[in-house]
Amino acid sequence: MNTVRQTNTADRESITPAANPLGLDGIEFIEYATSKPQALGQVLEMMGFRPVARHRSREVLLYRQGAIHVIVNAHAPALPEGEAAGDKPVIAAVALRVRDAAAAYRRALDRGAWAVPSRVEVMELNIPAIHGVGTSRLYFVDRYDQFSIYDVDFVPIPGVDPRPPAVAGLHFFGVVQYIGNDRVDDWSEFYRELFGFTELPAEQRFGILPKGRILQSPCPAASRFYIQLIEPEAGVLDVEDDEGLQRVGLGTADVLATVAELGKRGVEFVESRGVHTEDRGALTRTWLGGVSFELVHDERG
Structure with missing residues (x-):
C-alpha cells in the first residue's frame, strides 16, 4: 500500500530568528573619559556633534547629533576602581539599549559578568553596569524612547538646539x-x-x-x-x-x-x-x- 507522509509545508522555509536574550536595541551612548574635556569637545564639534546638556552634579557634558549621543566625562573619578581620567581620552563606556535594564543586569551577572559598583548621588538615576574590556563599562539603559535618562541627570544648555541634525x-x-x-x-x-x-x-x-x-x-x-x-x-x-x-x-x-x-x-x-x-x-x-x-x-x- 502506498502511503503519503504528511508534512507541514510552513516548516520547510521557517526561519529561526537570532536569539536576543536581553532585548538589545542598539547603542544609547558612547562615553569618553578625559581630563581635558574642552579639547575633546573641539574634536567632537568638528565631527558634527553639539553640546546640548550638562550633568546636574558632575563635570560631564552630553554631545549629540541626530540619534548619536556622546558623553564626555571629566568628573573624578571617571573610571572604575576610583581611577581619574588622563589627558588622553579613552572610551570609558558603551551604553546598550535593552528591554529591561534590571533584568538584563541580573542575567549578565548570572552568566559570569562582573558588576560595577554604583556611585549614585542625590537626584541621579541608578544605571546598572558591568565590566567590559580593559577599564571600560557596559551600561544597560531601558529609558530611551518617550522618556530618557538625560531628562533626569542632565540640564539643557540654554539657547542650544537640543536636537542638532546628523x-x-x-x-x-x-x-x-x-x-x-x-x-x-x-x-x-x-x-x-x-x-x-x-x-x-x-x-x-x-x-x-x-x-x-x-x-x-x-x-x-x-x-x-x-x-x-x-x-x-x-x-x-x-x-x-x-x-x-x-x-x-x-x-x-x-x-x-x-x-x-x-x-x-x-x-x-x-x-x-x-x-x-x-x-x-x-x-x-x-x-x-x-x-x-x-x-x-x-x-x-
Whole structure:
C-alpha cells in the first residue's frame, strides 16, 4: 500500500530568528573619559556633534547629533576602581539599549559578568553596569524612547538646539576593540553568552579595515551594530593592558559625500598606501593621542 507522509509545508522555509536574550536595541551612548574635556569637545564639534546638556552634579557634558549621543566625562573619578581620567581620552563606556535594564543586569551577572559598583548621588538615576574590556563599562539603559535618562541627570544648555541634525545621516555602526594575543575566542564567547552576538561570515566584511573578527548584535535591523575584535600584529609581544575600546564606527549611506562635508569642518582623513578613503569607508586622523572615527558605508539612516 502506498502511503503519503504528511508534512507541514510552513516548516520547510521557517526561519529561526537570532536569539536576543536581553532585548538589545542598539547603542544609547558612547562615553569618553578625559581630563581635558574642552579639547575633546573641539574634536567632537568638528565631527558634527553639539553640546546640548550638562550633568546636574558632575563635570560631564552630553554631545549629540541626530540619534548619536556622546558623553564626555571629566568628573573624578571617571573610571572604575576610583581611577581619574588622563589627558588622553579613552572610551570609558558603551551604553546598550535593552528591554529591561534590571533584568538584563541580573542575567549578565548570572552568566559570569562582573558588576560595577554604583556611585549614585542625590537626584541621579541608578544605571546598572558591568565590566567590559580593559577599564571600560557596559551600561544597560531601558529609558530611551518617550522618556530618557538625560531628562533626569542632565540640564539643557540654554539657547542650544537640543536636537542638532546628523551630518549626512551619520549613525552608530559599532566599536573596534583591541584584544590580546589568542583572545579572540574568549571575547567572542563573552559577547555571545551575555548578549547573543554572532560571528559575521568573512564574506560580509565592512569598511576599509576588515581585520580581525566582526561580531553582529542581535538587535533589530534598524538598530543593529557591530563589534570588531582585533588582535596584535603577528610577532608583536602581547601586553594585557593594551586591551580596550579603540574607536567608534559611524555609518553613512554616502561615505564620499560625508567625507567632503566633514572636510569642510576641518576633519582630516588618513590617506596612505594601506588606508585611503573610498566609497566603502574612511578613517579620520587621530586626535589627542587616541581619538579617531571610522566611517562605514551603511544605508540605514
